[in-house]
Amino acid sequence: MEDSVDRHLARWRGKAPYDETVEAVITRIQNLTKHIATSKRRMHDEIGLQDFEYQTLHRLAARDDRRATAGELASELLLSPAGMTGRLDVLEQAGLVRRIRGTADRRRVDVELTPAGHAKWMAGMQLQGVVEADIVNALDADEREQVSALLKKMLLRAEEIAAGPTAPGAGTGTPAADEQA
Numbered sequence: 001m002e003d004s005v006d007r008h009l010a011r012w013r014g015k016a017p018y019d020e021t022v023e024a025v026i027t028r029i030q031n032l033t034k035h036i037a038t039s040k041r042r043m044h045d046e047i048g049l050q051d052f053e054y055q056t057l058h059r060l061a062a063r064d065d066r067r068a069t070a071g072e073l074a075s076e077l078l079l080s081p082a083g084m085t086g087r088l089d090v091l092e093q094a095g096l097v098r099r100i101r102g103t104a105d106r107r108r109v110d111v112e113l114t115p116a117g118h119a120k121w122m123a124g125m126q127l128q129g130v131v132e133a134d135i136v137n138a139l140d141a142d143e144r145e146q147v148s149a150l151l152k153k154m155l156l157r158a159e160e161i162a163a164g165p166t167a168p169g170a171g172t173g174t175p176a177a178d179e180q181a
Helices: 004-012 020-047 051-061 070-076 081-093 115-136 141-163 175-180
Strands: 067-069 097-101 109-113
Touching: 004 020, 020 051, 020 115, 051 067, 051 070, 051 081, 051 097, 051 109, 051 115, 067 070, 070 081, 070 109, 081 097, 109 115
Parallel strands: none
Antiparallel strands: 067 109, 097 109
16 A cells, blocks of 8 residues: 555655655654644644643643642743743633642742643543554554664664764764773
């Protein structure tokens, strides 16, 4: 069965200097990412939240006590303190989070996920889970394990490349580089 990447490769065959297998893998990953992003936008529309609002609820839901300081959330979400304050104002007005002043230190303000916020987050997780499972379930259990392991291997390499060399000559495979690493 032919997919859109097969057609893409056929159009470009002999016209560009690239490894066709690499192009196939990367283009399929990109296309899957687009399909998942589209389904997330639909999920956000269905539950009535924008992505940045959902991501804030997501960070709180992942914590055992469903609480964090505004600074912790801003750091995790790569936001300025002012940007985080504006986001929290909107979520608090909607009843999805509440700010709680610390008892030991009155300067500390925790942000807590409310039951309504948790329910909205859970609804989004369930909707997205159905779509993602439908895509991944095209594979049997063994194939899912294999794909997961292979993607992990690729991701570790991408993260290594992104981090850059830690020592001069690191990753070159030369004895001098190996001694330095």
